[in-house]
Amino acid sequence: MSALYQAGITGLGAYLPAKVLTNFDLEKMVDTTDDWIRTRTGIRERRIAAKGQKSSDLGLEAAKQALQNAGLKPADLELIIVATITPDMLFPSTACSIQARLGAACGAFDMAAACSGFPYALAVSEGLVKAGLYKHILVVGAEMLSSFIDWKDRATCVLFGDGAGAAVVSRLDHDSGHGVIASYLGSDGNQADILQIPGGGSAHPPSEETLKQGLHFLKMQGAEVFKVAVRTMEDAVHEVLRRADLELKDVDWLIPHQANIRILNAVAERLELPPEKVYINVDRYGNMSSASTVVALCEAVSQGLVKKGQIIVLVAFGGGLTWAANVIKW
Numbered sequence: 001m002s003a004l005y006q007a008g009i010t011g012l013g014a015y016l017p018a019k020v021l022t023n024f025d026l027e028k029m030v031d032t033t034d035d036w037i038r039t040r041t042g043i044r045e046r047r048i049a050a051k052g053q054k055s056s057d058l059g060l061e062a063a064k065q066a067l068q069n070a071g072l073k074p075a076d077l078e079l080i081i082v083a084t085i086t087p088d089m090l091f092p093s094t095a096c097s098i099q100a101r102l103g104a105a106c107g108a109f110d111m112a113a114a115c116s117g118f119p120y121a122l123a124v125s126e127g128l129v130k131a132g133l134y135k136h137i138l139v140v141g142a143e144m145l146s147s148f149i150d151w152k153d154r155a156t157c158v159l160f161g162d163g164a165g166a167a168v169v170s171r172l173d174h175d176s177g178h179g180v181i182a183s184y185l186g187s188d189g190n191q192a193d194i195l196q197i198p199g200g201g202s203a204h205p206p207s208e209e210t211l212k213q214g215l216h217f218l219k220m221q222g223a224e225v226f227k228v229a230v231r232t233m234e235d236a237v238h239e240v241l242r243r244a245d246l247e248l249k250d251v252d253w254l255i256p257h258q259a260n261i262r263i264l265n266a267v268a269e270r271l272e273l274p275p276e277k278v279y280i281n282v283d284r285y286g287n288m289s290s291a292s293t294v295v296a297l298c299e300a301v302s303q304g305l306v307k308k309g310q311i312i313v314l315v316a317f318g319g320g321l322t323w324a325a326n327v328i329k330w
């Protein structure tokens with residue numbers, strides 16, 4: 001069935017907290033070295049939210065920029081989707097907080113797809129806009145991983161950072177010649193335990209015991225996650241291109257979730273994509289979960305790297321497990 005309308009990104013924004021935490025800072029906090037972190041992950045520094053900041057604060061700034069970039073007002077928004085696994089609180093949603101503070105009058109909900117959050121939310125908004133249900137949807141990826149990291153666990157605390165990105169997804173004319181061409185979503189809940197925050201929900205409600213066991217912190221089996229990330233991101237790119245009726249040679253930019261430079265290099269190598277077609281900022285921000293892909297897209301566009309008419313593939317992988325990809329003609 002062909003869609004009634006086309007859906008495209010008409011505005012982008014990003015907000016990175018001012019505080020920079022370098023690998024050298026981490027050397028003073030845990031038993032690690034700048035050399036280990038750089039060679040194993042490609043990360044040099046990451047941003048950390050200020051005391052008192054929360055995910056909605058980061059998301060709000062990115063959202064304001066995206067609206068301005070789209071030339072829209074909050075009143076033009078008909079829906080707000082916030083992808084986050086580090087919400088302000090379990091409920092109300094971080095999306096409702098952003099809706100209120102923007103002064104928008106529309107529906108709002110959070111989506112939890114971990115690091116695949118932005119491509120997941122983009123796929124949902126693509127569907128809603130193409131079906132003719134909404135004209136303008138704000139999609140935000142906002143994360144404050146620093147609140148859920150065990151700062152004594154060197155295996156995880158070196159990897160993550162805080163930040164937010166936002167995109168306005170709007171209805172376009174069918175013959176506009178650009179927009180989101182295809183999306184693909186995947187999951188495998190059987191592997192939930194290799195990447196999770198086990199405590200604080202109904203499975204392990206907060207108690208002295210869960211606090212003692214540190215169940216409120218992010219837990220990860222790094223080597224296992226690494227292998228699955230490479231495989232699923234490669235597969236997701238193939239599948240989304242198949243759905244878009246395109247081939248790898250048509251891709252101008254791969255904008256992947258920024259987890260680890262070795263994961264990105266391995267994916268690019270398997271896809272036989274040259275490094276100059278892969279946008280990388282993991283060195284500056286680390287892994288910002290659902291904010292990663294949208295911040296990377298925003299940077300690539302604002303730096304003028306992405307040109308009108310080019311084919312962009314977003315791809316991500318994360319806890320759930322989840323994975324997702326979108327093809328956009330810019």
Ligand SMILES: CC(C)(COP(=O)(O)OP(=O)(O)OC[C@H]1O[C@@H](n2cnc3c(N)ncnc32)[C@H](O)[C@@H]1OP(=O)(O)O)[C@@H](O)C(=O)NCCC(=O)NCCS
Nearest residue numbers: 032033036040115154155158222223225226259260317318
């Ligand atoms: C975490 C990761 C960087 C570890 O790299 P690796 O090459 O797999 O390293 P290993 O896990 O084999 O660890 C090697 C050693 O380094 C140690 N190590 C772990 N973290 C360290 C750190 N920050 N500094 C120094 N040494 C560290 C380990 O304890 C281990 O020591 P041992 O051999 O004495 O047990 C890598 O597995 C990874 O990036 N995985 C994916 C993580 C990810 O992207 N998660 C989010 C997905 S959305």
